[in-house]
Amino acid sequence: MTAHDVAGGSARLLNSIRSRRSFKLKDLDPDPIDLDLIGEMLEAANWAPSHGKTEPWRFVVFSGDQRSTISEAFGHAYRALNPGAAFSGEAQTAQERKPWMAPVWIALGVDPDPARPEWEELIAFGCAVHNAQLVASALRLGSKWTSGAVVTHPLVAAAVGFGPATQLRGFLYVGRPVGEWPTSARRPISEKVRWMSTERSSPETQ
Ligand SMILES: Cc1cc2nc3c(=O)[nH]c(=O)nc-3n(C[C@H](O)[C@H](O)[C@H](O)COP(=O)(O)O)c2cc1C
Structure with a gap:
């Protein structure tokens, strides 16, 4: 592999990382997609790093009619979180409708190894989800990590x-x-980095 190939590969990877986007549900087609593509995303997730190779990520894939399980659960969770006067039937229906707006919903779980600092396990899990999203983008699939109180x-x-x-x-x-x-x-990386070095020459990356 030449230096040119290496530079080209790095530029393509950076471009993929930059173009990974989170999609609103309303911007997705609810029609089914090939589940092999989800398999590719999860294979990428499984190659995330983890300290001590604990591999703490866990996933459950819902598609088709199986989404009724999470639709009902979202409704129950909404009701539990909004007792009494806070309850709105319309808002509950909106929660129940969400799973039908995208063809695949992947439950994101982390099973931290109690022998490790929990923060390390959470970061490893986050890397796994990010890997999956990067492959989704490369496959021109829209996705979003949703993490509110209901879900x-x-x-x-x-x-x-x-x-x-x-x-x-x-x-x-x-x-x-x-x-x-x-x-x-994104705000420029220069706002978030201090270079404790004198060798660099390109100011736009400093
Ligand atoms: C751990 C995590 C949780 C997130 N939870 C939510 C969420 O609950 N609702 C939401 O709209 N976006 C959520 N997002 C997506 C962010 O809003 C999104 O990544 C951010 O706006 C940047 O947009 P981009 O992903 O298109 O670059 C989450 C992202 C991460 C990493």
Whole structure:
């Protein structure tokens, strides 16, 4: 492999990382997608780093009619979180409708090794989810990690089949985008880095 090939590969990877985007549910087509693509995403997730190779990520994939399990669970969780006057039937229906707006919902679980610092296990799990999202983007699939109080509620964790050792940290929903690929921006990396070195010459990356 030449230096040119290496530079080209790095530029393509950076481009993939920059173009990974989170999609709103309304911007996805609810029609089914090939589940082999989800398999590719999860294979990428499984190659995340973890200290001591604990591999703490756990996933449950919901598609087709199986989404009724999480639809009902979202409704129950909404009701549990909004007792009495706070309850709105319309808001409950909106929660129940969400799983039908994207063809695949992946429950995101982390099973931290008690012998390790929990923060390390959570970071390893986050890397795994990010790997999956990067492959989704490369496959031109839209996705988003959703992690609100409803979708992470213990009633939802029980419904997806996670035992007490596994923390439900949200869902990654996945589907084909209906419109344009969204764009985004970041504040410059220079705001977040201090270079304790004198050798660098290109100011835009300092
Ligand atoms: C751990 C985690 C949890 C997230 N939870 C939510 C969420 O609950 N709702 C939401 O709209 N976006 C959520 N996001 C997505 C972020 O809003 C999104 O990554 C951010 O706006 C940057 O947009 P981008 O992913 O298109 O670059 C989450 C992202 C991460 C990493």
